[in-house]
Amino acid sequence: MELSKSTLGGLEALQDPTIIDNETFHRLVDFAVLSLTGKTAGKDLSTFYESTRVDVIKSAYTDLTSLFVESARQNYDAENLSTYLHSQKLFGNRVEKLCDTYKIHRESLIHQLGSIGNTLPCVIDVDWRLDYCIKSSTDNDVSECVYHVRLTTKKHNKIEYVNFTCSLHQLQELVYKLKDAVRHVEKLSTL
Incomplete structure (x- = not known):
């Protein structure tokens, strides 16, 4: 899997609880996966703006969605994702949260990616x-x-x-x- 340097830097910054607190991080990870699978139920990213700066939230959301889309596109399982993140020097509870959330929603992410495109019938x-x-x-x-x-x-x-x-x-x-x-x-x- 290839993620851009800015995405990897953003994921590394997400590991710091002074940038985004734990509660906001957990909510943001869940929101990113649910928005990719189309299950946000009318919520939008602006609900996170009150607790953290807007640019930080937007950047974090972009980095998380890039990670989940690329993982699903490469058909990674949670163990492969964890190995990849560890190879990029990302460790800790937040990486475990990312892998656990991905494991739960992996099939629906892959299905959603499969339904995107302009292939002929x-x-x-x-x-x-x-x-x-x-x-x-x-x-x-x-x-x-x-x-x-x-x-x-x-x-x-x-x-x-x-x-x-x-x-x-x-x-x-x-x-x-x-x-x-x-x-x-x-x-x-x-x-």
């Missing part, structure tokens, strides 16, 4: 129907096949449908492009 099923169009409202003699295609997609365990209509030529072109994409993926997998 996976096609899991295809349904199609063939209609023969004899004439339309604009043309008296059409006489061509019309394919109605429905793709079933899945993204973040959510099923959605993509419906479209195409001609025989357009369907053949789609199938050709899909076969071409499969060939390219097979080439990449053999490298």
